[in-house]
Amino acid sequence: MTTAVSNGGPSKLTSYLADETRFAHIDKVLDRRGPWTDERFIGGQETKDFLRTQSKILVIGAGGLGCEILQNLALSGFNDIHVIDMDTIDISNLNRQFLFREADVGKSKALCAAEFVMKRVPGVKVTPYHGKIQDHPQSFYAQFNIVVAGLDSISARRWINATLVQMAQDDEENLKPLIDGGTEGFKGQARVILPTVTSCYECSIDMLTPPTAFPICTIANTPRLPEHCIEWASVLEWPKVFKDKKLDTDDPDHIEWLYRQASARAAQFKIEGVTWALTQGVVKNIIPAIASTNAIIAASCCNEALKIATACAPFLNNYMMYVGNDSVYTYTFEHEKRPECPVCGGESLTADVGRDWTLEKFIDSLIARQDLQITRPSLSTSRGALYWPSPPDVHEATKPNLEKLLLDLLGEEDGITVLDPALPVSLSITVNYV
Template structure:
């Protein structure tokens, strides 16, 4: 079973009573004297660990790691950072838990107002509704105050010690059957008089009716209840010793009168002297909720949710018998689903690498240790995510900056019509985790360029399923620059996949060892390049007019507004400008569809090609992670136009590669060349793949800049000058381009 890490943000709302020095503690009585450790964080940590250790499902208990971060919300007003609460956050929190306190939830204090606002925000903001909330005693009351309920001082006096509970029909599911005889330590007088909106009652006591309640996640259904918020008025984390010292302190201060103190001491140990079942069945109920995975984005339920009078699709049992494990738990625990893959990993074969170990150690690497990043969640990325999850990778990250468009739905099968407009990465991650229980997919919505090298250093393998040449060049250059010869872990294999119609390729790049992406840039289809002087002065084709509108006119009119090629209004503006330009020069053929095709460089996408290339990429990832077979060395080409054809070869490193090579590019310039001719020569080079190069002296002084418009106008006269007038023989220039993630150094040599 995959090791699972559960992270809890513990909001400390009080400091327990302390009257004995820490030196009196020993390992034998540490639980009994936990209040003297002067921190609720220790008490809750021991409680949760103890309850987990006795959890009925031993497989879950032994494969769950608990991490608790404590925040002082009273004196320091500390809270979990927002970036650790949003969907897809690295090392983000799975749950928030609030402790008990000596305060009243209806107090008019600044720290309490902030706490209530914080809980309300986390519970109601879609981006954080996957974070579960647990309220204990005072936390139970704060939840009510934050979500439309109230908290008042009780008229029936204090509840102190162990009290039994009356269970509702829904409570039997969450509290492990009949809990009428179950008790836990109590210490409160304030209570929640009525259920807040959308909450369901689970437990009640004789004195106070709302003792435990649940609020379901928007994606919850009667057949699969998902708890977003679970609260309890009691103190399952307390032992009789803890409560006894608290009673002594409250009695000495005069807060408890003699009858209250006497009744409290009588009830301290419960029926058997252990203080109830806070460390057993009550603790298990909390764990049952914590172990649920909530969707990253809620899906509104059309049928509402189960109430006390609606039977859930769960087989309830009574007495001390634990309710049966869920189908999801069964599925995750069932290792037979990997039986076919295990045949490859359990034994050596004729093509097995010498370093292959096989057996459980190799399977653990694949299913518990390997961390893999998928760049792109489009046509290729959807196939890759599916394959990785079904192959056994359990810790997957995906990053994509795009949102879902209606045109994606014919091949990007992780998306539905209701997802249009949502983040591809977030929706894809949620879909895969729903369909393949046990797999964790962490999504990031944004550009790969927004993350520093340290972000990519955490991964074992990176798979690029990108449709952008500039993005592929960037990640390739970044991974090459990350390599430190003294640190083998800094070398991150890059598996690059790409498709165009019926053609595709997959390759394995070992930065600084094998050829990199830049080494093969000349194999790409040449970009359509129009000389800047042609589109500015003498257009002859409809494409010239469209390029003029997008490259020159748009920046001139909209100085601070970036062109969005996916915005129909932007395309319409370009079309109108290009049509006017074409009419001036008697050029025909400018259409709306041609305008869109030119500015977006539309490439046809075919689902079958995506499936084949994705399968190859994931196969290579599987081989790299397990060493069960030699990896691809290093390039595979596929064509499916007339028949299915593949060809594998080793692409060699290019010595003058600007990324992994050590030589500069040399330009053999004829003396009659103008600077414009040099710009055209650079644009036409297949091994550079640039379309709008800007040139500068090695000192940084501009020679010719394509943008911004002010610099273009200032440096444009240099285009008509001879290169020999501007640069001496042997001088170096720096070339930049929007499609380059780096700058090029070019040495000028005159023939």
């Protein structure tokens, strides 16, 4: 949207936003009952006052999806909005993250987005937080009525989902609806998660496309693609040089180091195409964002937020898919809870294994499971560590177990506890010998 300014005076849009009639169309929905109105709907001034003066909503992410969500919420009547994002603005963001300008490059996304929305929508309070969502305790999330996630990170989604489920399990009064939006090129989804009531994010983890994996022997000995050089730098060289220091794919200094290492290896094998952007894309599994997809998914998420906050219509139950590759196609369905979900399920996970399986074969079977989406699991029993890929001293001590039979290590009765960087919780597995 562009705004014309003439004679140095305020634009028509600015005047409109400052006028109380800006919510006239939304008031028509909130003033009276309609054919699809939720049975909880009260309507009238009480509902409008709750929306505009009492409700508190958190937006996680101020990127392509988050920018759209913030403006939609502000123009829908949410007046107490909080936004959290750990990233800073890059020049490449400006083609779709329209709350930012060239002068903002290098600044915090959360801070700049908050300032822009408050400037354009008078009366709206947007509170920014620059940092990781994991840095905040459960008490921080307990203050909000609704949480809207516009994230590009699977691990962050899994973490906030597990946190909100844990809060609801500890105290049912602490149930915070989570509206999750995600885009992948011309595809996207919006879903409503009521922790402990509906299926959670972890219940649908098997719907995700597993990240591309390259054979270790190829990236170690005979790289042929720029991606092989980048994987070599991140998977083999980083642990060798930095030992216990964890690679942070959101840290520009870490990406820069990987880029330089991958570039040197590519030159050694006469491979072209290693760039800083490709390095970041490979280690973060980034898929290019499409502005129109962001707009559509953000609109769906904000519609659900308005319906939950006001009960003006039944909210989504509970999953909407959008596909815009060849046309405009949407499909809604109810994603059911998974009984063996490690986050919200009530049943323990069982793994069928052969009596001749080694520990290494068992670990490979866990990594191959679509419903777990793990990559570097650490396994323990009540008697101690079975196999830990890190730190180096524990890795060396447990590495010989990989060649041993699982039956010899466990016996008939023992269960296994699994930890993984991708898992938001520890996983208990009961072994069933077949």
